[in-house]
Amino acid sequence: MQNQWGNGSNNWQQQQQQQYRAQAQGGQVRAAAGGREKFIVRTYNHLFGAIVLFAAIEFALFHFELAPVIAGAMMSSWWLVLGGFMLVSWVASRAAFSATNPVTQYAALGGFVLAEAIIFVPLLYMAEQVAPGAIPSAGLVTMAGFAGLTGIAFWTRKDFSFLGGVLRWAFLMAIVAIVASLIFGTSLGTWFSVAMVAVAGAAILYDTSNVLKHFPEDRHVGAALQLFASVALMFWYVLSIFISRD
Numbered sequence: 001m002q003n004q005w006g007n008g009s010n011n012w013q014q015q016q017q018q019q020y021r022a023q024a025q026g027g028q029v030r031a032a033a034g035g036r037e038k039f040i041v042r043t044y045n046h047l048f049g050a051i052v053l054f055a056a057i058e059f060a061l062f063h064f065e066l067a068p069v070i071a072g073a074m075m076s077s078w079w080l081v082l083g084g085f086m087l088v089s090w091v092a093s094r095a096a097f098s099a100t101n102p103v104t105q106y107a108a109l110g111g112f113v114l115a116e117a118i119i120f121v122p123l124l125y126m127a128e129q130v131a132p133g134a135i136p137s138a139g140l141v142t143m144a145g146f147a148g149l150t151g152i153a154f155w156t157r158k159d160f161s162f163l164g165g166v167l168r169w170a171f172l173m174a175i176v177a178i179v180a181s182l183i184f185g186t187s188l189g190t191w192f193s194v195a196m197v198a199v200a201g202a203a204i205l206y207d208t209s210n211v212l213k214h215f216p217e218d219r220h221v222g223a224a225l226q227l228f229a230s231v232a233l234m235f236w237y238v239l240s241i242f243i244s245r246d
Contacts, residue, residue, distance in 0.1 A: 039217040046224035050113050051231070057117035058124060070118065071125040081119065088115040105221035112225055116232050123239060131243050138239035145238075146231055149201055153208035160209035163202050170199045193240040200234035 061067045074081045088111065099105050127134045153160065174196060181188050207226045215223045 042220040134242035163206040196237040203230040
């Protein structure tokens with residue numbers, strides 16, 4: 001009788017211990033999920049802020065009639081602009097991902113948004129001249145594309161990290177094509193813009209998947225920078241398509 005009581009007591013204790021362990025593991029899982037959710041919210045809040053800042057800078061440049069001056073200067077020295085922009089992009093990305101100081105991360109994001117705003121001036125100025133109404137239309141198409149691709153990544157929860165290698169090769173080939181067009185004075189045409197919109201869409205899927213699964217939770221500024229770069233890339237080539245149609 002005592003053995004049966006002892007065995008029953010041991011079984012009860014084991015069951016209690018298993019329940020405690022299960023509760024602890026469940027608490028850890030919930031805490032981890034909660035941390036990732038906060039990271040995602042912070043990332044997209046910063047992305048929204050970056051887009052608003054970009055729009056505000058462009059508005060100021062056009063409102064104070066600085067856009068024609070900037071566009072003229074950049075068109076005459078496009079090689080230097082392209083090289084400087086690529087350098088700023090690389091430095092900003094490195095700083096936003098590697099820096100532990102929040103001030104440095106925000107400085108990288110702000111600097112990148114400013115660089116993007118300046119590099120967009122010639123294209124936006126051209127759009128104003130040859131295709132009135134193209135800018136808001138391209139903006140709506142870009143936001144719709146971004147929302148759709150983000151929804152796919154969130155809905156499927158698929159890991160799109162395999163796109164990383166494909167994107168590196170695509171960007172390398174795009175740079176080669178752009179440099180070749182500058183050297184030989186040829187136009188890349190509408191199909192190149194269409195292809196780059198597809199590349200930007202793949203980049204959005206890749207970045208969103210990384211936000212959901214892989215980015216460290218203290219790097220929401222870097223994640224926002226990466227997403228902003230992909231959105232800006234899509235907007236650039238969507239607007240190029242609208243301009244080429246007029």
